[in-house]
Amino acid sequence: MVTRWSIGDLAKASGLTVRTLHHYDxxxxxxxxxxxxxxxxxxxxxxxxxxxxxRSLRQLGLxxxxxxxxxxxxxxxxxxxxxxxxxxxxxxxxxxxxxxRLTALLDGHTTESxxxxxxxxxxxxxxxxxxxxxxxxxxxxxxxxxAVEELKASWLELVRQLRRHMADGTPADDPRVVELSRQxxxxxxxxxxxxxxxxxxxxxxxxxxxxxxxxxIGWPADDGLVSYLGAARAAR
Amino acid sequence: MVTRWSIGDLAKASGLTVRTLHHYDxxxxxxxxxxxxxxxxxxxxxxxxxxxxxRSLRQLGLxxxxxxxxxxxxxxxxxxxxxxxxxxxxxxxxxxxxxxRLTALLDGHTTESxxxxxxxxxxxxxxxxxxxxxxxxxxxxxxxxxAVEELKASWLELVRQLRRHMADGTPADDPRVVELSRQxxxxxxxxxxxxxxxxxxxxxxxxxxxxxxxxxIGWPADDGLVSYLGAARAAR
DNA sequence: GCTTGAACCTCACGCGACGGGAGGTCCTAC
DNA sequence: GTAGGACCTCCCGTCGCGTGAGGTTCAAGC
Numbered sequence: 133m134v135t136r137w138s139i140g141d142l143a144k145a146s147g148l149t150v151r152t153l154h155h156y157d158x159x160x161x162x163x164x165x166x167x168x169x170x171x172x173x174x175x176x177x178x179x180x181x182x183x184x185x186x187r188s189l190r191q192l193g194l195x196x197x198x199x200x201x202x203x204x205x206x207x208x209x210x211x212x213x214x215x216x217x218x219x220x221x222x223x224x225x226x227x228x229x230x231x232x233r234l235t236a237l238l239d240g241h242t243t244e245s246x247x248x249x250x251x252x253x254x255x256x257x258x259x260x261x262x263x264x265x266x267x268x269x270x271x272x273x274x275x276x277x278x279a280v281e282e283l284k285a286s287w288l289e290l291v292r293q294l295r296r297h298m299a300d301g302t303p304a305d306d307p308r309v310v311e312l313s314r315q316x317x318x319x320x321x322x323x324x325x326x327x328x329x330x331x332x333x334x335x336x337x338x339x340x341x342x343x344x345x346x347x348x349i350g351w352p353a354d355d356g357l358v359s360y361l362g363a364a365r366a367a368r
Numbered sequence: 369m370v371t372r373w374s375i376g377d378l379a380k381a382s383g384l385t386v387r388t389l390h391h392y393d394x395x396x397x398x399x400x401x402x403x404x405x406x407x408x409x410x411x412x413x414x415x416x417x418x419x420x421x422x423r424s425l426r427q428l429g430l431x432x433x434x435x436x437x438x439x440x441x442x443x444x445x446x447x448x449x450x451x452x453x454x455x456x457x458x459x460x461x462x463x464x465x466x467x468x469r470l471t472a473l474l475d476g477h478t479t480e481s482x483x484x485x486x487x488x489x490x491x492x493x494x495x496x497x498x499x500x501x502x503x504x505x506x507x508x509x510x511x512x513x514x515a516v517e518e519l520k521a522s523w524l525e526l527v528r529q530l531r532r533h534m535a536d537g538t539p540a541d542d543p544r545v546v547e548l549s550r551q552x553x554x555x556x557x558x559x560x561x562x563x564x565x566x567x568x569x570x571x572x573x574x575x576x577x578x579x580x581x582x583x584x585i586g587w588p589a590d591d592g593l594v595s596y597l598g599a600a601r602a603a604r
Numbered sequence: 605g606c607t608t609g610a611a612c613c614t615c616a617c618g619c620g621a622c623g624g625g626a627g628g629t630c631c632t633a634c
Numbered sequence: 635g636t637a638g639g640a641c642c643t644c645c646c647g648t649c650g651c652g653t654g655a656g657g658t659t660c661a662a663g664c
Contacts, residue, residue, distance in 0.1 A: 188486035217470045250424035
């Protein structure tokens with residue numbers, strides 16, 4: 133007794149949809165080796181076996197093209213798996229970085245300050261020239277995305293504490309605030325490193341940010357935090 | 369002096385592409401409030417500000433629709449961020465699960481056994497009837513994806529050890545192998561839980577499984593591992 | 605004022621992995 | 635013989651743009 137499967141039965145058995153099987157057929161990944169005279173697909177045992185192989189590889193997160201490559205020469209499975217593992221590791225780091233940023237944002241900010249904090253970060257990141265930005269980007273790539281995100285998270289924490297002091301009316305020359313300003317600069321130093329040009333650009337930073345970005349962009353990029361920080365820096 | 373930005377300048381300043389700005393305009397997310405008589409976009413300071421808000425929200429991994437919603441009523445930022453954090457957490461767990469599976473596969477298997485191991489898992493998962501499968505799926509949903517992936521990782525480890533014993537010529541009634549067969553059944557029990565029908569299906573011996581799977585599917589689902597396991601089980 | 609090359613404009617197709625529906629044919633059980 | 639479910643082949647939609655194609659406009663240098 134020869135065993136043949138209809139597309140619907142195979143879909144039920146495999147947990148895939150009929151449309152997915154159609155798609156695999158369309159792109160030539162898994163098809164039915166036989167058809168009835170009227171054109172209905174009839175999957176042979178070999179077809180079914182291939183489908184299960186495809187499904188198991190897909191469950192590892194491979195793309196259909198990667199699955200095709202893996203099955204075309206099964207001795208290449210190991211390098212493909214290693215590449216996939218590397219890709220997943222990178223993805224995990226990115227997701228973790230986003231999570232830590234979001235967590236820092238949610239923990240430390242009121243609903244109203246959320247958006248303005250984001251804006252401030254976003255604008256500051258755009259402050260440098262295109263060349264300097266690409267410099268920063270390659271530096272960030274060298275550090276690795278997770279280190280950069282840690283810096284950003286620390287930055288967020290600093291902003292949070294400074295805002296709180298401002299709201300509490302702590303004077304800018306209070307030692308705690310002065311200490312925060314020191315941390316701020318030390319964080320910034322990790323961004324610009326030793327590059328004199330970038331350092332100079334960053335040194336112009338906040339006062340000029342306030343003056344030039346506000347006029348360039350046309351709205352006050354500062355809700356008081358920047359001048360507060362400047363006062364703390366002056367009190368050192 | 370009124371400040372207006374051309375699309376190219378704004379693209380450079382923001383680090384986005386002209387095409388991206390076109391796209392944001394097309395979908396009505398961020399447009400230029402003004403145009404020259406000939407139709408060139410002229411971005412106003414308010415437009416630029418909105419663009420930076422969009423960019424900062426996008427960097428948190430929100431979709432464009434989510435960004436639109438977040439900006440339409442900025443008091444809804446916090447729930448949106450919380451939802452995003454939850455989504456990222458779930459994603460992180462899935463990625464981690466895949467990573468552990470891949471790591472287990474790569475560590476414990478030769479190039480040749482990689483695919484057959486995957487096949488074995490894939491077929492086993494599909495062995496039950498459609499009803500039982502949907503039962504298993506809802507149970508898997510209750511356990512959560514990471515728990516299911518842990519089970520699969522443990523399973524892989526078992527397969528690895530069993531294959532090694534097979535290759536080493538360890539007799540199936542060796543106490544170590546018998547113990548592995550016990551672990552196998554206990555693992556399987558976590559899949560089928562207390563459902564008597566599923567339990568019954570799983571309780572049928574692997575020899576029977578082999579016969580039944582092989583005829584149902586139409587190719588030998590076993591490369592020796594299953595009968596080895598059956599022999600170990602018989603020796604208890 | 606004229607030229608020329610860069611910047612800008614509006615379509616419009618493409619990607620990955622299918623979902624979903626339209627409109628028609630076929631199979632199977634009663 | 636008939637009904638209704640299963641199957642067939644198009645074909646459009648998703649998401650966030652990339653990448654042209656083909657035409658117009660701007661700005662700088664002569």
